[in-house]
Amino acid sequence: MILVDRHSLQRNTRWAFSGLLLVSAALASPLARAQATSMANTKSDSVAAGNVERGKKLFVTNGCYQCHGYAAQGGVGPKLGPDPLPYSFVQQYVRHPTGTMPPYTEKVIGDHDLLDIYAFLKSLPQPPKAKDVPLLRP
Amino acid sequence: MAKARKPNVDRREFLKTATAGAAAVVGAPLATRAGEARPRDGGVSSLRNASAPVPRIPKDAPPADSANVEVLTVDHPGSDFMVDAFKAIGFEYLCSNPGNSFRSLHESFINYGNNKDPEFITCCHEEAAVGMAHGYFKIEGKPLLVLLHGTVGVQHAAMAIYDAYCDRVPLVAVLGNFANAATRASFVNWTHAAQDPVALIRDFVKWDDQPVTLQDFAESAMRAYKVAMTPPTMPVALVADSDLQQRALPDSAKLQIPKVTVPEPPQGDTGSVAETARLLVAAENPVIVADRAARTPAGLARIIELAEVLQAPVVDRNGRMNFPTRHPLNQTERSRQTLSSADVILGLELTDFFGVVHGYEGEVETRAQSIIKPDAKLISINSNDLFLKSNYQDFERYQAVDVAMAADAEATLPSLIEAVKMQVNDDRKRAFQDRGAKLAAAHQQAPEQDREAACAGWDASPISTARLSAELWEQIKGEDWSLVTNCQFVSHWPLRLWSFDKHYQYIGAEGGYGVGYNAPASIGAALANRKYGRLTVSIQNDGDFMFSPGVLWTAAHHKIPILIIMHNNRAYHQEVMEVQRMANQHQRGITRAGIGTTLVDPTIDYSKLAQSMGVYAQGPVSDPKDLAAAIQQAIAVVKRGEPALVDVLTQPR
Numbered sequence: 001m002i003l004v005d006r007h008s009l010q011r012n013t014r015w016a017f018s019g020l021l022l023v024s025a026a027l028a029s030p031l032a033r034a035q036a037t038s039m040a041n042t043k044s045d046s047v048a049a050g051n052v053e054r055g056k057k058l059f060v061t062n063g064c065y066q067c068h069g070y071a072a073q074g075g076v077g078p079k080l081g082p083d084p085l086p087y088s089f090v091q092q093y094v095r096h097p098t099g100t101m102p103p104y105t106e107k108v109i110g111d112h113d114l115l116d117i118y119a120f121l122k123s124l125p126q127p128p129k130a131k132d133v134p135l136l137r138p
Numbered sequence: 139m140a141k142a143r144k145p146n147v148d149r150r151e152f153l154k155t156a157t158a159g160a161a162a163v164v165g166a167p168l169a170t171r172a173g174e175a176r177p178r179d180g181g182v183s184s185l186r187n188a189s190a191p192v193p194r195i196p197k198d199a200p201p202a203d204s205a206n207v208e209v210l211t212v213d214h215p216g217s218d219f220m221v222d223a224f225k226a227i228g229f230e231y232l233c234s235n236p237g238n239s240f241r242s243l244h245e246s247f248i249n250y251g252n253n254k255d256p257e258f259i260t261c262c263h264e265e266a267a268v269g270m271a272h273g274y275f276k277i278e279g280k281p282l283l284v285l286l287h288g289t290v291g292v293q294h295a296a297m298a299i300y301d302a303y304c305d306r307v308p309l310v311a312v313l314g315n316f317a318n319a320a321t322r323a324s325f326v327n328w329t330h331a332a333q334d335p336v337a338l339i340r341d342f343v344k345w346d347d348q349p350v351t352l353q354d355f356a357e358s359a360m361r362a363y364k365v366a367m368t369p370p371t372m373p374v375a376l377v378a379d380s381d382l383q384q385r386a387l388p389d390s391a392k393l394q395i396p397k398v399t400v401p402e403p404p405q406g407d408t409g410s411v412a413e414t415a416r417l418l419v420a421a422e423n424p425v426i427v428a429d430r431a432a433r434t435p436a437g438l439a440r441i442i443e444l445a446e447v448l449q450a451p452v453v454d455r456n457g458r459m460n461f462p463t464r465h466p467l468n469q470t471e472r473s474r475q476t477l478s479s480a481d482v483i484l485g486l487e488l489t490d491f492f493g494v495v496h497g498y499e500g501e502v503e504t505r506a507q508s509i510i511k512p513d514a515k516l517i518s519i520n521s522n523d524l525f526l527k528s529n530y531q532d533f534e535r536y537q538a539v540d541v542a543m544a545a546d547a548e549a550t551l552p553s554l555i556e557a558v559k560m561q562v563n564d565d566r567k568r569a570f571q572d573r574g575a576k577l578a579a580a581h582q583q584a585p586e587q588d589r590e591a592a593c594a595g596w597d598a599s600p601i602s603t604a605r606l607s608a609e610l611w612e613q614i615k616g617e618d619w620s621l622v623t624n625c626q627f628v629s630h631w632p633l634r635l636w637s638f639d640k641h642y643q644y645i646g647a648e649g650g651y652g653v654g655y656n657a658p659a660s661i662g663a664a665l666a667n668r669k670y671g672r673l674t675v676s677i678q679n680d681g682d683f684m685f686s687p688g689v690l691w692t693a694a695h696h697k698i699p700i701l702i703i704m705h706n707n708r709a710y711h712q713e714v715m716e717v718q719r720m721a722n723q724h725q726r727g728i729t730r731a732g733i734g735t736t737l738v739d740p741t742i743d744y745s746k747l748a749q750s751m752g753v754y755a756q757g758p759v760s761d762p763k764d765l766a767a768a769i770q771q772a773i774a775v776v777k778r779g780e781p782a783l784v785d786v787l788t789q790p791r
Contacts, residue, residue: 061729063718066711066790073595073602075629075791076715102501102722109728127596130589135608136635138585 050119058113059120062104072121077101081121090118216352217246217383219393223356226395227363229256229283229310231274231665233267235294236260237287239314239330242383244285256283259665259696261658262688264291268298268373269658269686270665271309273622276458276645277666279434281308281366288315288330296339297652302373303342304532305457305649306430306522308366310359311343311375318381327380336375341529344372352382353393360398369403369433369521369546403433406519406543406550414484414517414541415557419566421482421515423573424450425469427494428460428547431486435641437548438462441486444555447562449574451476456624457489457646462639464585466578471588471634474509482515486547491518491537502723506535517541519550532650588634600707600787601762607631609765610675610703613773617673619643622663623656627679627712628705629791642672653710654685661689664700664781673776674700680737680744681710687747693781694752701776703769704744704785706758709736711790744785757785 059065059072067077074080084090091114094104104114130136220243224232236244248258261267264286271282286292292313302309316322316331336346345365349355358376366374387393406414418424426445432438441460445452451469452461453476461468469476477483477495485491495516496506516539523544526533543550562570592604607628615636624647625632638644645663648655656678664674683704693700709732718731732738748755754775759768765786772782 063714063721063728063731066715066718066731069595069598069602069789069791070600071595071598071602071789073598073604073789074591075603075789079591079594099499102719104722104728105725107725108722127593130586130593133589133593133596133608135612136589136592138589 050115052119052123055116055120058117062109082124082126084121087118212386214387215242216385216387217242218250219352219387220355221246221251223359223395227398231259232256232283233259233261233270234285235264237291237314239288239380240285240378243378261692263686264294265298266658266686266689268295269655270662272302272307273659273662274666275307277642277663284309284311286311286313288313288335289332292338299339299373300342301648301650301652301655306370308371309373310362313377315377315379317379321381335377343375346375348377356395360396363398364400367400370525403546403549406545410541410543411553411557415561417482417515418448419558419561423480424482425476425480426450426484427453428486429455429488430457431547432458432460433548438641440551447558449570451577459641459644463633464637466581471584478509480514484517487520490534492535515540519543519545519547521546599760600789602789603628604631605762607635611636613769619673619675620667621675622660623676628677653682656682657686658689661693661698664698676702677705678702680706690748690753691751697779699776699779700781701772702783705788706785707788707790708738708741748783753781753783755783758787760787
């Protein structure tokens with residue numbers, strides 16, 4: 001979750017995006033993506049076991065929606081789902097965020113809850129493409 | 139006490155005696171009335187007592203004699219002259235919540251002044267009165283008059299005056315006061331009197347005065363307007379003493395109203411302009427950053443011209459409408475990359491130059507980190523350097539620059555553009571064209587990315603702010619529209635999805651980030667837009683709205699057309715996030731950030747609230763498929779010349 005003070009909202013919105021873009025960029029190389037995928041797959045059983053409904057509730061009660069929206073569509077913070085980054089990266093980032101996101105240590109949100117939230121993010125439906133949305137055609 | 143007349147008197151004598159007797163009774167100090175103690179309120183309540191007895195003629199009432207009859211009327215009070223002075227300046231409206239410290243001035247405006255130029259706009263709170271003046275100026279370019287009751291009215295208005303001060307918006311605040319202790323007729327007048335009524339707001343007004351005579355008042359009013367309108371433009375305050383208002387005009391032939399002449403805005407010196415032009419022309423990657431640069435439509439045109447001559451990218455900080463959003467040189471959405479590669483950065487009326495060239499990191503302790511090249515040259519043109527106050531820290535962190543012009547950016551641009559043109563040769567022109575082509579290609583990416591990003595949560599309920607903005611754009615894009623609220627609380631979606639190219643289409647934000655600005659400022663802006671037939675659109679935050687909901691009544695009463703879309707996320711959402719951050723830092727109670735920050739249980743029905751004040755309203759709309767019809771119906775009302783509100787349940791940002 002990414003917080004900004006009112007004064008710096010405009011510039012820090014871009015910071016927040018930059019933070020996760022850096023992570024995304026790090027995954028851009030084929031080797032990095034392969035490594036990330038491999039790490040995710042080693043926990044695939046745990047990830048698959050996450051409870052979507054519980055994760056949806058936790059996403060709200062733990063305040064994730066405040067920056068990322070109820071549908072994880074983004075807002076002050078970036079879009080989180082569907083197709084979230086590999087769980088290991090999400091876990092690492094949530095515990096030790098860069099940019100303007102505050103930390104969620106294990107004391108406040110345990111791994112089990114985080115897995116449920118992750119399952120919720122994975123369950124989100126794919127959004128339409130802009131070319132298929134009449135209101136968004138240039 | 140005079141003797142009573144004999145019972146058998148003719149009618150004329152009876153009437154004369156009755157008049158004298160009544161005057162003697164009404165004019166007598168309350169303490170002298172037999173059997174009555176002086177009321178604690180100085181007799182105010184007894185004056186309003188409907189069952190008070192008819193005054194009796196005392197037995198010893200003096201005979202009718204003009205020398206003994208108290209004068210009860212004033213045909214031409216001093217406040218009439220004050221109105222003449224304000225009319226000479228040319229205010230179109232005055233905004234006010236009534237107060238007895240300026241009752242004579244109020245009456246003079248509406249009767250002697252015929253309630254025209256200025257017309258009295260009735261506000262339900264002084265904060266709203268000032269907020270309306272704030273929004274009005276940013277459309278019309280002319281300040282409004284605001285009448286404030288001494289002490290308590292000024293206290294109410296203070297935050298709004300601070301917002302206008304920070305936002306460099308001029309207005310003329312007239313404060314009523316009861317300077318003379320001997321003529322304060324009630325305990326109320328004592329609590330509404332001050333030795334120095336402006337003291338409370340002096341730190342955030344540019345100039346103030348307490349005129350002693352009417353001639354003094356006229357000259358002071360002219361100076362007040364001149365000071366307010368000279369960049370950096372800011373609020374000013376003038377005290378109108380109650381006695382000065384109410385006493386009869388002295389020999390009016392001796393009173394004169396001088397003309398007011400506002401100086402031309404100060405321009406940058408020729409040397410600095412020449413050096414700036416040299417740096418910009420020679421730069422490989424110059425960047426123009428504009429904040430409150432375009433004071434008028436001319437400013438917008440000049441920034442476009444400068445950018446096009448140089449083929450330089452422009453980053454718009456959105457303090458005003460500085461640059462068209464669809465212009466190929468607009469690189470606002472790529473500001474970080476653009477600034478980090480710049481070798482010359484020109485800042486035009488930047489509120490926070492330091493913040494432009496630095497980012498912040500750190501959770502518990504914040505650290506600033508430069509985002510630009512160490513050898514980048516920085517140039518500042520800023521009228522704020524001409525006038526600063528110390529106490530309130532709105533001037534932001536100090537930023538060292540290479541060229542500093544204490545001048546108005548808009549006024550300096552013509553000479554800068556000419557200086558640039560004189561220095562551009564064919565080689566530079568070719569380089570500029572190459573640069574422009576690359577910038578145009580880069581600019582195309584942002585709208586495409588924005589459209590894809592808008593699809594996330596497209597059908598969600600609560601409704602995404604992207605969906606809301608897209609639906610709204612579909613309904614207004616064919617109109618002569620004006621968005622009068624800032625976009626940061628809807629993730630800037632209007633700026634990302636719509637096409638802005640006119641000065642009145644965006645007017646920036648609060649200035650001082652005082653919550654409660656949007657609602658009255660948008661009504662004030664709508665008032666300015668009204669005569670041009672523009673469709674004024676406000677995306678109104680719910681938390682901000684609740685500070686001054688009475689502005690809806692003002693809009694209905696004065697028939698100010700405006701389309702208000704309530705961004706109803708049921709929270710003071712910024713503060714939800716701030717408290718959440720603290721809970722995260724402290725590693726506790728992260729599920730409790732909604733305590734003290736949310737507007738739930740019960741939720742507020744803005745539709746009913748608006749209807750109660752005579753405003754057409756519908757909602758809450760929670761299904762995005764219902765938005766189009768709701769907005770269309772509301773626009774039909776606005777086109778009839780009335781305000782309309784659509785309450786929309788929205789995502790947080």
